[in-house]
Amino acid sequence: MSVTTDTGPVLSADGKPLKRSLNKALRAQKLRALALIAPLLIFVLVTFIAPIADMLFRSVENQIVSNTMPRTTAELAEWDSDTSELPGDNVFEALYTDIFLAAEAKKHTRLGSRLNYEQPGVSSMFRSTGRNVDEIGEDQIKALEDLNGAWEDETFWFTLMTGGDGAEGNPSLLKQQAASLSNLTESVYPADIGFVPGQAISDLLPQTASAYTSFALFSAVDNGDVVAEEEPWAAVKLALIQDLRSGVDLSSYSGPGAAELAEAQDLATSLPPVDFKAGFIDIDEEWADAENWTTIKMYSPDFTSGYFLNAVDYQKTPDGFAPRPEDEQIYNTLFQRTLFMSLMIMGSCILLGYPIAYLLANLPMRTANLLMILVLLPFWTSLLVRTSAWKVMLQQQGVINDTLVWLGLIDEAGRLVMINNQFGTIVAMTHILLPFMILPMYSVMSTIPQTYVRAAKSLGATNWTAFWRVYFPQSVPGIGAGSILVFILAIGYYITPEIVGGTTGTFISNRIAYHISSSLNWGLAAALGSILLVAVLVLYWAYDKIVGIDNVKLG
Amino acid sequence: MKLTKTLLATTALTVAGASAHAQDMADSMTLVSWGGAYQESQHKAYVEPYLAMNGGVTATWDESSAEAVAKLRAMNEAGNITWDLVDVVASDAMRLCDEGLAMEIDHDELLAPAPDGTPASEDFGDLIVSDCFIPQIVYSTTFGYRTDMVPAGTEPPSSVCDVFDLETYPGKRSLQKRPIDNMEWALYCDGVEKDDIYDVLSTDEGVDRALAKLGTIKDQVVWWSAGAETPQLLADGEVFMGSTFNGRLFSAIAEQDQPIGMLWDMQSFDLDGWIVPTGLSEDRLARVLDFLRFATDTQRLADQAKYISYGPARASSAPLVGQHATLGIDMAPHMPTDPANAGNIHIYDYEWWADNRDDLDAKFQAWLAQ
Amino acid sequence: MADTANSDAFVEFERVQKSYDGENLVVKDLNLSMPKGEFLTMLGPSGSGKTTCLMMLAGFETATHGEIKLDGRPINNIPPHKRGIGMVFQNYALFPHMTVAENLSFPLEVRKIGKSDREAKVKRALDMVQMGSFGGRRPAQLSGGQQQRIALARALVFEPELVLMDEPLGALDKQLREHMQFEITNLAHQLGITVVYVTHDQTEALTMSDRVAVFDDGRIQQLAPPDELYESPENSFVAQFIGENNTLEGTIKEIGEDVCLVQLDDGELIDAKPVNVSKVGDRTTISIRPERVEVDTAKLGDKAHTLKAEVMEFIYMGDVFRTRLKVAGKDNFIIKTRNSADQRRLQPGEQIEIGWLPRDCRALDAV
Secondary structure, eight states, X not given: OXXXXXXXXXBOTTSXXXXXXXXXXXXXXXXXXXXXXXXXXXXXXXXXXXXXXXXXXXXXXXXXXXXXXXXXXXXXXXXXXXXXXXXXXXXXXXXXXXXXXXXXXXXXXXXXXXXXXXXXXXXXXXHHHHHHGGGTTHXXXXXXXXXXXXXXXXXXHHHHHHTSTTOOBOHHHHHHHHHHHHHHHOOOXXXXXXXXXXXXHXXXXXXXXXXXXXXXXXXXXXXXXXXXXXXXXXXXXXXXXXXXXXXXXXXXXXXXXXXXXXXXXXXXXXXXXXXXXXXXXXXXXGGGOHHHHHHHHHTOSSBOSHXXXXXXXXXXXXXXXXXXXXXXXXXXXXXXXXXXXXXXXXXXXXXXHHHHHHHHHHSOHHHHHHHHHHHHGGGGSOHHHXXXXXXXXXXXXXXXXXHHHHHTSSOGXXXXXXXXXXXXXXXXXHHHHHHHHHHHHXXXXXXXXXXXXXHHHHTTOOHHHIIIIIIHHHHHHHHHHHHHHHHXXXXXXXXXXXXXXXXXXXXXXHHHHXXXXXXXXXXXXXXXXXXXXXXXHHXXXXXXXXXXXXXXXXX | OHHHHHHHHHHHHHHHHHHHHHHHSOSEXXXXXXXXXXXXXXXXXXXXXXXXXXXXXXEEEEOOGGGHHHHHHHHHHHTOOOOSEEEEEHHHHHHHHHXXXXXXXXXXXXXXXXXXXXXXXXXXXXXXXXXXXXXXXXXXXXXXXXXXXXXXXXXXXXXXXXGGOTTTSOSOEEEESSSTTHHHHXXXXXXXXGGGHHHHHTSHHHHHHHHHHHHTTGGGEEEEOSTTHHHHHHHHTSOSEEEEEHHHHHIIIIITOOSEEEOOSSEEEEEEEEEOBTTOOHHHHHHHHHHHHHHTSHHHHHHHTTTSOOEESSGGGGGGOOBOTTTOOBSGGGSTTSTTTOSSEEEXXXXXXXXXXXXXXXXXXXHHHO | OOOOSOTTOSEEEEEEEEOSSSSSOSEEEEEEEEOTTOEEEEXXXXXXXXXXXXXXXXTSSOOSEEEEEETTEEOTTSOGGGTOEEEEOTTOOOOTTSOHHHHHHHHHHHTTOOHHHHHHHHHHHHHHTTOGGGTXXXXXXXOHHHHHHHHHHHHHTTOOXXXXXXXXXXXXXXXXXXXXXXXXXHHHHHHTOXXXXXXXXXXXXXXXXXXXXXXXXXXXXXXXXXXXXXXXXXXXXXXXXXXXXXXXXEEEEEEOSSOEEEEETTSOEEEEEESSXXXXXXXXXXXXXXXXXXXXXXXXXXXXXXXXXXXXEEEEOSSEEEEEEEETTEEEEEEXXXXXXXXXXXXXXXXEEEBOOGGGEEEEEOX
C-alpha cells in the first residue's frame, strides 16, 4: 500500500519516495534499451560524429606553427609587425634551433606548405632553409673541431653532457625538452632513453644542455639509435659556442672535459660572432622580406579564423579582415551557384517526379510495379556510367544534337551546347536524383485514399479543383521530404558536376575535393565543408519554420 | 601414436618454416598506380614476371596515384600504412620526401646497376629529382588534333601556338583544368622567351598576361581533369585540338586508329616513378625492395615501352626499346625522349610551382568561374 | 420485379450492365426506378454489385450498357461534379487538411456562393447535425460519430435532391449506429430528400428504408418495402438473407391456389404456400420463420399436417426462448417462442410435434 500525506511526496510500500522507486525500476529498462542501440550508437559516433567534429576542428586548428617553431613564435611576440623592420637577432637565433629540429623531424616543409596558403613563396623558403640550415655557423664549428678532435667524438660529448658516472642528473630538463619535442614529432618519449643531462653542466651551459637533450631524445626514440654512439648535431656545437661566448665562468667547473671547455672558450671568444640573421638571408633572401615575418606572426596562434575568412573570400591582414583581391575571389560565387543550382535541380525533380509518383500511386498494382522498376533502374547502374551516358547524349556531336541536325531543326554550325555548363549539370543531376524525389512522393501519395478526390468531385469540384484543393495539399509532405532529400544530396554532389559541369556548372564540393586531394589544404576544405554544413542546417531550420518538419513524411 | 607424433612434428616444422619465411619477406604487396593502360604496362612488364618468379606472392593494385599525397598523409596520421609501393609524379615525390612520408633511398645500393656495370644513380642521372624517387618513365603532356578537321588548304598545326590561333584553326580545344603548363604555353605564345617564362609568371602582370592570352580562346575550351578525356573528345569530334599525355595519344592513334595527329612542340616534360612509404614493417619492406630491384632494372624498364609510349628512365634501357607488343611497330620514334621529338620542349619548374601553386590556382579558378 | 420506364421516377436504371474486365458482368441487367423523396436501400452481400450501382449513379463508374436517368435526364455522360448528388462515404472522406467549417464550405465555394451565404449555410448544416461548435476543429480531432455527422452535413450543405450513402455507419459501434440510423432517416424525411443507401446490414436496411433492393450476383433479387421483404420473400436467397429462417427440401405432391402439399425428403408431408413453384413434381425449398412455427399443434386444426421433431438444445434469451430441433433429419431447425407465462420450456431429448399455418410457410425455388 502506498502512503500519501497532504504535503510530502508519495511513498511506495517500503517507505521510499514513489518517484525514486519508479526511476529505479525504469533505470534497468533504460539500460537495456541503451545496450540494444549501443552498437549503432558507437558506429555512428565513430564513423559520423567524430569525423564531423574533426572536420570542424581542423577548420580553425593552427597548432602546426607553434608546434613547429615554439621558440620563434615566442620571441616574435615582442616584434611589432607594423614597423616593416626585420625581427631582431634573438628571433633568428630561435629560428635556427626551431628549423634545425624541424628539418631533422622533416616537419619544416609541411609548415612551409601551410604558410604558403597565406603567402606565396614561403613553401620554398622553408624547403631550401631546411636543406641548408647546416651552413649557419659552419666556420665556427669547423674551427672548434679543428681545435680538438674531442669535439667530433661521440663518447666525449656523452660524458661531458651526463657529467660522468654517478653525477647528479637533471631529469626536469629532459622532461621539458621531451614535452616540447613531442609537439613537433608527435612521438611519445619515455622517461628512460639511456641519457640524463648532468645538473652541473646544464647550469653551466644551459643552451648546450638543452640542444644536446633534444638531440638525445630524437636519436634514441625517432632514429632508434644509442645516444652515446652518435655524434651530436651541428646545432649542439653551435649552442656550445654561443654558451661559451656569453662569458660563462668555467673556473669553478671540474667535471669531465673541463680542460677542453676552457680551451674552447678561448677559441670561441676569439672567433667572429655567429650572425644568424645574415646566415638565413644568405640561404634564402625571402627571410629579409618583412611580409613573410608578418605572415608567420599572424598565424602563430593555435587557432585561426584564416581558413574561414578564406572560405568567404576574405583574408587576414595586420589591420584586420579585408576582402581578397578580386582576381582570387571564387568561393562566394561557388556557394551561390551551388545553392542556386541545387534549387533548380530540386525544382525540376519536383516537376518531373510529381506526375510519375502520381501515376505510380494510382495505377493498378501490376502496371505500377513495372513503372516502379523503371524508376529504380537508374539505381542499379553506376553513377559514373549514368553521367557518362549523359555526356554521350548531350555533347555537340552527341545523340540529341545529331537527331536535331538530322531532323533539320538546327544546322551543323548551330549545334547546341548542352554540356560542360550549368544546363548539363542540371539535366544529369535531375536524372540521377529523380528517384529520391519520386519515392517519398509515391509513398505519401499511396496513402491518400481515392475517396478524397471522389468526395471532392461529388461535392461539385472539377477535376482540377479536386486535385489542387484536395489531393495536392495532402501530397505536400511527400514533396517536402523529397525536396529536402534531393536538395541536401545535390548541395554536396561532386562526381556529376565534375564530369559534366565544365567551368560554370561545378559546385563548391568540387573545390572541397580539390583542396582535400590536390592542394592538401585540409583546413580550407574543412572550413568550406563546415559552411556547407551550416548552410544545410540553416535551410533545414528555415524549412521547419515555414513548412513545419512534421509535415515531412517518407511514407 | 608414433605416426601422429611424426605428423604433428612435421606440421609444426612446416608452420615454423612458413612463418620464418614470412618474417623475412611479406607475401603480398599493395601497389598504387594510375589505372588504365599505364598500370597495365607496369603489370605486364614487371609484376607478372616477378610473380611468376616468386610463387605464393600476390600483388594488389590500387588506382589512387592521383590522390597519393593526400591519402599517404591520412594514413600517416592514422598510423596505418596500407600501401607498399606508390607510383607518383616527380612533384608529388618531392613533396612526400620533404614531409618524411616517403623513404629516402640509396639508389646505388638498392637498385640494380646497368648491364655494363654503371651504377644506378648514374644510369638514371638527373632524373633522380628527389632522394626518395625512383624514376620509371619520362612522359610529356602535349597536343593532339583531328587530322580530318584541319581546314581545307591549310597545313596541319605544327606549333603549340596554333592552339591559340582560332582564325587558322577554328574549333574547340581541350585543356587541363589547372594552371600548370597552360600558363606557360600562354606566355610562350604571347611572345615571352622560354627562359623568361617563370620570371614573367612571378609577377602579377605576368599572371594577368597569361590569363588574358588564355582568355582569347576561353569560350572554345573544354576543360579536362582525367587523362582519358582528351582522347575521347578527339575521337568524338567534340574538340579539334586537345592536350593530354603522349601515351594516351599514341594509343588513340596507333592502337585505335583514330584520325588524330600529334604535336611535338613545347610539350611539357615530366617524370613518373616509385616511392616507398615510410613506416613499413620489416617483412613488407624486404618484399618491396626485392620487387623494386627487379622492377627498375634496365630490361624491365625497356620492356614497359612495349606496351606504352613513355620513355624508360634509365639511359641504358633506351637501346633495348623494341617493338610494340602487339602492333609490331618500332616504339622508339614515339617516345618523348626521341631526339626527333624533343626539339623544342618545355621543362616545368617543380620548385616554382610548389611555391606558387596555391596562389595561381586561386586566381586560375576565379578566372575560370568568371 | 421493379417496374421500368416510370414517368414519375426520379432515379432510373434501365437495363444497366457493368463489367470491369470484359469477361464477367458485375451488374447484370439492372432495372430500378425510384420516386422523389424515397429512402431506398441497396442490401446485399459483398460483391453483389450494390456499391458498383451506387458508384455508377454517382458517376465514378461508367455503365457498360444501359442508361441511368436522374429526374428524367440521362446522366451517363455527365461528370460527377455536375450531377449535383450528395454523397457520404464509408470512411467519411473528410479532407484532413481542412477544418470542419472548411470542409463544409468546400462544395459551396466550388459553386461560387458568396461568403456570407456560405457561412450561413455552413452554420445551419452544422446546427442540423448538432455540431455547431465544432467548425474550427480538424477532422482528426473528432470522434467517429462526430466525423460521421460532419460527413452527413457536408453531403447536405449544398442542398442536393439526391444523397448517396455508401455504408456510412460501418465503422461505428452498435449503440451509436442505432442512434445514427434514427437521425439519418429523420433528417431525410425532414428535408424531403431522396436517399440511396448501401449497406450489408439487414437490420439497418429494414429499419431505415422505404424500400429495400436485395442484391445478389449482380441482380436485384427483390425490391420491396421491409415488411413485405421479410414476410413474403420471393425466392430462397431473399428468404435466407433477410432475417432468421428455417428451410427444408422437398417435392410438390399437390398444388392448389393458396396451398400446396410438400413431401419432404424423409417422406413426411407438410403444407405450404406456393410461391415459386408451378407444378407437381417440382423440387422446392420450403421456408418458415422460427417465430411462426407452432409447437402446440392442437391450435392448427385437425387437417393440418405436422412433423415429428426432437429437441436438441434449449436457449433462454430473456424475451424469447430459442430452441434447436432435429426435423426431417436436419438438426438446425430453430424455433422461437415468446416467454409468456404459460409457455412450456422444452427439454433436450424430448420428442414433440410441430406444424404451421400454410400461409406462413413458403414453397420457394429449390436451391
